[in-house]
Amino acid sequence: MDSWFSIFPRNKWLSIYVWIIFCLLPFFFIFRSSSPLEILIGITLMLLYFLSYMFSYKAKNGLVYMWVSFEIVINIVMTLLFGYVYLAIFTAFFIGNIRNPAGFYIIYGLHIAFTVGAIVAGFFIEIDLFLPQIHFILASVLGTVLLPFNLYYRNKQINLEGQLEHANERISELVVLEERERISRDLHDILGQKLSLIGLKSDLAGKLIFRDPKTAEKELQDIRQTASTALREVRELVADIRAAKLENELVRAKQMLQAAEMELIIEGNPSFGQIPAIIESVLSMCLKEAVTNVVKHSRGTACRITFEQLPNEYVLSVEDNGIGIVREGKLEPGSGLRGMRERLEFVNGSLHVEGEEGTKLTIRVPVVLTHIMKEVD
Numbered sequence: 591m592d593s594w595f596s597i598f599p600r601n602k603w604l605s606i607y608v609w610i611i612f613c614l615l616p617f618f619f620i621f622r623s624s625s626p627l628e629i630l631i632g633i634t635l636m637l638l639y640f641l642s643y644m645f646s647y648k649a650k651n652g653l654v655y656m657w658v659s660f661e662i663v664i665n666i667v668m669t670l671l672f673g674y675v676y677l678a679i680f681t682a683f684f685i686g687n688i689r690n691p692a693g694f695y696i697i698y699g700l701h702i703a704f705t706v707g708a709i710v711a712g713f714f715i716e717i718d719l720f721l722p723q724i725h726f727i728l729a730s731v732l733g734t735v736l737l738p739f740n741l742y743y744r745n746k747q748i749n750l751e752g753q754l755e756h757a758n759e760r761i762s763e764l765v766v767l768e769e770r771e772r773i774s775r776d777l778h779d780i781l782g783q784k785l786s787l788i789g790l791k792s793d794l795a796g797k798l799i800f801r802d803p804k805t806a807e808k809e810l811q812d813i814r815q816t817a818s819t820a821l822r823e824v825r826e827l828v829a830d831i832r833a834a835k836l837e838n839e840l841v842r843a844k845q846m847l848q849a850a851e852m853e854l855i856i857e858g859n860p861s862f863g864q865i866p867a868i869i870e871s872v873l874s875m876c877l878k879e880a881v882t883n884v885v886k887h888s889r890g891t892a893c894r895i896t897f898e899q900l901p902n903e904y905v906l907s908v909e910d911n912g913i914g915i916v917r918e919g920k921l922e923p924g925s926g927l928r929g930m931r932e933r934l935e936f937v938n939g940s941l942h943v944e945g946e947e948g949t950k951l952t953i954r955v956p957v958v959l960t961h962i963m964k965e966v967d
Contacts, residue, residue, distance in 0.1 A: 632672055639664045639677060646684060658684060658697055662704055669708040673719040675730050678705045682734040686741025689749075698738050705734055765868055768936045775929055776875075784820040788813050836860040839874040840895070843881040847893055850885045852910075858897030862904055869955055872933045873906055876941075879930050880908035880951050888912025888949060902957050909950040915943070927951075 639661060646657030661681045668674045678701070685701055688694040709727060712720050720727060791809045798806035837860050847854045862870070877895070884893050890912030898905040930953075931941050939955035 628671065632668070635664050635668055635671075639668075643680065643684070654688070655693060655697060658701075662701055665701075666704055666708040669705070669712055670715065673712060673716070673723065675705065675709060675727055678734045679730060679737065682737045683741065686738035687745060688742070689745065694738070694742055701738075702735060706731065764936065768933075771932075775932075784816050788816055788820075791816070836862070836870055836874050836877065836897070839877050843877060843895065846881055846885055852885070852890065853892040855892065855894040856897075857894065859899075860897045862897070862899050865904065869904070869937050872937055872939070873904065873953065873955065875933055876930045876953050877906060877908065883915075884908065884910045884912070884949070887915065890948065900957075904955045904957065906953040907950060909948065911948045914945040914947055915949050 642657045642660040642664065646654055646661065649657055658681065661677070661684070665675070665677045665681060668677055681701055685694065685697050688697065709720070709731065791813045795806045795809040795813070798809065840856070840860050844854055881893070881895075884890065888910040890910040892911050894907075894909040896905070896907040896909075898907075927941065927943065930951075933939075934941055934953065934955070937955050939953060942952040942954075944950040944952075
């Protein structure tokens with residue numbers, strides 16, 4: 591309990607001076623008694639109470655409830671003998687810091703019942719002792735009832751805020767890791783094929799350089815052009831690492847489909863409002879992969895791209911009128927969908943494929959995650 595409690599309770603509306611007054615005030619009630627025996631009993635009870643309070647502060651597990659029970663018993667005796675009910679506020683503060691819900695409600699109920707019962711019994715035993723301070727007693731009872739709930743839920747809120755902070759830190763780490771994996775995948779997609787082509791053409795040029803110099807020269811020109819293309823694409827990737835925009839990716843999709851002599855139909859607005867950069871980057875890379883698949887594999891004549899922002903999710907769909915990628919209920923291999931699913935999994939998105947007559951990819955990303963992602967950005 592050391593991590594969430596202190597001997598002098600900390601509360602924004604109860605300063606340490608108020609708690610010191612509550613510690614000294616019972617001695618006024620004790621010493622106004624005329625009997626030395628009662629004074630001795632009162633001082634002994636106060637010492638026992640503060641010892642129990644200290645031990646309950648240091649105790650763990652079930653021992654906490656034992657020491658709190660001792661405090662409740664001393665509260666009852668002090669109330670009946672001296673009319674001093676204000677130690678109940680100390681005990682109420684401690685109860686409010688109990689984290690176990692079952693333990694909290696059981697001890698809380700017992701404390702309220704015994705405190706109110708002791709006060710009612712005190713009025714019957716010696717009404718002149720309680721009646722002059724009735725307004726203070728009522729205020730103490732009200733504090734005893736409300737204070738534990740206030741502290742219990744405040745501690746619960748602090749605990750949730752700590753968990754959220756830890757989750758945000760974890761998300762930041764995962765964003766970095768996902769970005770590294772994305773860059774690795776993109777570099778592999780961009781450079782893998784072209785470097786392999788450069789290697790093959792280099793071997794071929796080496797074999798033809800003496801037998802057929804003109805063909806070898808042509809192969810060398812192809813190597814140079816392929817290397818230039820790879821360098822340009824790498825530069826584009828580096829430029830887009832920080833934030834890939836849907837609008838920019840849509841421009842590249844238009845160019846690619848135009849080069850493939852395919853009709854492009856755009857529905858909706860790619861400028862999603864209040865979308866975090868990481869989610870827009872994921873959607874942009876998925877759009878790039880989807881359009882590349884359409885050009886390479888669909889054999890279609892038209893492509894429809896739809897942007898839709900719903901109250902609870904972003905929706906992006908890419909549809910073509912080609913041959914489809916589903917054969918006998920199974921996806922054709924090499925469709926590039928695995929990388930898209932890996933990217934979407936990070937933002938809790940989903941990918942739905944319809945591909946028997948033409949192919950339609952529907953991508954959905956929930957809006958609820960964007961509040962966390964904004965903190966990360």
